[in-house]
Amino acid sequence: MKLIIAIVNNDDSAVVSSALTSENFIVTKLSTTGGFLMVGNTTFLIGAEDNDIPRVKEIIKKYSQTRTASTPSTSSFGKGLSNNSLPSEVKVGGATVFVLDVNSMEKY
Numbered sequence: 001m002k003l004i005i006a007i008v009n010n011d012d013s014a015v016v017s018s019a020l021t022s023e024n025f026i027v028t029k030l031s032t033t034g035g036f037l038m039v040g041n042t043t044f045l046i047g048a049e050d051n052d053i054p055r056v057k058e059i060i061k062k063y064s065q066t067r068t069a070s071t072p073s074t075s076s077f078g079k080g081l082s083n084n085s086l087p088s089e090v091k092v093g094g095a096t097v098f099v100l101d102v103n104s105m106e107k108y
């Protein structure tokens with residue numbers, strides 16, 4: 001069994017969630033914030049059997065769009081941290097996906 005951790009744009013999270021649950025994958029959604037842009041995104045936790053991992057990835061990829069976002073002002077980065085060298089725009093996503101081995105999973 002694997003645990004997929006997938007960070008998805010908030011604008012895509014509803015459709016990703018619906019597509020996964022409609023194929024009977026079990027999903028937990030966490031409200032998260034990107035450390036760079038400091039805007040909300042959605043992190044999915046999906047426990048799935050090894051042979052289902054390609055399908056889960058395929059669904060996430062299909063519904064996660066790439067976007068361009070403006071970088072935040074210096075004030076958002078905190079005192080003393082300059083953003084002079086930072087780009088004014090960055091490409092965000094589609095999704096960032098980690099796949100971890102699961103030692104065990106139990107439900108009580």
Ligand code: 2BA
Nearest residue numbers: 007033034035036037038039041090091092093094095096
């Ligand atoms: P953020 O940290 O808000 O990053 C948003 C986008 O800004 C990133 O898009 C990337 O294009 C750019 N970016 C991030 N850090 C940067 C830096 N130090 N210098 C210049 N540009 C930078 P994505 O790579 O598509 O990431 C989207 C979101 O996925 C991230 O939001 C973060 O919440 C998460 N993420 C991405 N890679 C991760 C990783 N290795 N570990 C944990 N979370 C990650």
